[in-house]
Amino acid sequence: MTYIGRFAPSPSGPLHFGSLVAALASFCDAKAHQGQWLVRMEDIDPPREMPKAKQIILQQLEGFGLHWDGQVLYQSQRLDLYQQQIDTWLSLHQAYACRCTRKRLKTIQHIYDGYCSDKNLPTENSAIRFVNTSQQTEFTDLIYGKCAFAAQHCQQDFIIKRKDGLIAYQLAVCLDDVTQGINHVVRGYDLIDTTIWQHTLIKQLGGTPPNYAHVPLAFAEDGRKLSKQNGASAIDIKQAPQLLVHALEHLGLQPPKLLHKESVEQIILWAIEHWQRQKVQNVAVKPPNSV
Template sequence: MNTPHAYIGRFAPSPTGPLHFGSLVCALGSYLDAVAHGGHWLVRMEDLDPPREEPGAADRILKSLEAHALHWHGPLEWQSRRHALYEGTLAELAARQLIYPCRCSRSQIRLHGGHDNATCRTQVEALGPSALDPQSPCALRLVCAGGEEHFHDIWRGAQCQRIGEDTILKRRDGLYAYQLAVVVDDIDQRVSHVVRGADLLDTTGAQRRLFRLLGATPPQFGHLPLVLGPGGHQKLSKQNHAPAIDDRRAAENLCTALEFLGFHTPVELAGERPEPILKWAAARWQRHQVDMRDRQLH
């Protein structure tokens, strides 16, 4: 079991493109919540999906964080260097019969309106030892479907999420799944608070279930409002070609991000360097002041 510890937060970007304004809002919110509570703020690069990564994006993200004085308080971690940790966790779960191979295709899952946990497990049992044939690509799923996860979100209050499907922990292509890596890393780094965008709220229940199956107390979660892209229908994202933030305008970017989060900055603050802006913001950070509206940047 993990033991109680001080506030440790983190920001975990994926190097699929440069930092954009929506990412800056999340980074700033998680940083300020940690610093305002006397905690540490870590950065972890979620570079688990090479086919989706953009060359040089990781370096650009780190340089943008530094340009905005968002300095992390511990070693920079790279998920691509932590495979042994993930494999060890899978071995532990396998020994407890908590994972099983799944060969269901996306078309089969779509046809059935979702993954059929019971049928899939029955097919695996019928195959016997051949179910683990390394020549036959399969995903590894966690036995977790059924029941509900209840938790209190820092900003969104009481939440109840039903676990309707066994979570994929390793993909058919052999890559470790986000749901496995993020939980294993948070446990290993003793993360106590996860402050991130509201687009990840729906993943929280399944992650909490895995935390508990691994004998760990889940961190406290808080989901910030989303910056929406043109048209106001989707979040601003790398997939929607969100423009990179201009590191030369770091002070202006920070003030704009603070305004988006609901903190009204004095006009003269925009002429300061990033460090005084962050110091001003950390001294005034109050969770109840965060503007929870998902909206476009104007």
């Protein structure tokens, strides 16, 4: 089976160093296995989007030698498909409307208790939750090994459409992974605790869950995760060789001291040739929220 991986940035801002680490790991893992590497733009949250971020992100990827296969998929062009799936599940009673407030969710530590499941609420001005009947609480990660999570977290009915009418990440990512035939997902470990939900949705959609590999996050000097929300600086294409080498070091590889003097293309070729998940395992730490 051909390896098909993907990188799926959100256009809430340009790529930062943490994004580069995830993109580079995803790219190298795909190419080291003679696979395809797709790019998907997760542009389903317009209020958080930054103008021209989509173009900037694609320019950054190209400038860092991370060239994708095929056409870029834009989730904003697939909203009707997501809604059709929601409507199908609603008609089959596999989803329901929820009007629980943030205040109420806080009182139950955001572990949903099915409060609205039998209320037959109207879908207008409501969140939509998936009826989660799965008993799965663990999966095997290609970097972290066996990952087990609390049953209450894994088995709760989670949101597939937000109250503000926007499609939730969980549904969009799973429907797209099935559509594109994604069988390997390499990404940051901040997403590891929702992987169980994605297993559940993908199976419900008739697909096979991909092999997941979560890579260690990059942190700022103050200990916070590098993210767009935290104001992480955009990566500069002019510094691509140095940043690529730094990212390889973060992923546990040991690039030659003078590799940053080489061209971006030569650095990427070295990275693919020397890519080993075992190296990433050596720098990985216990994932958040695991039991």
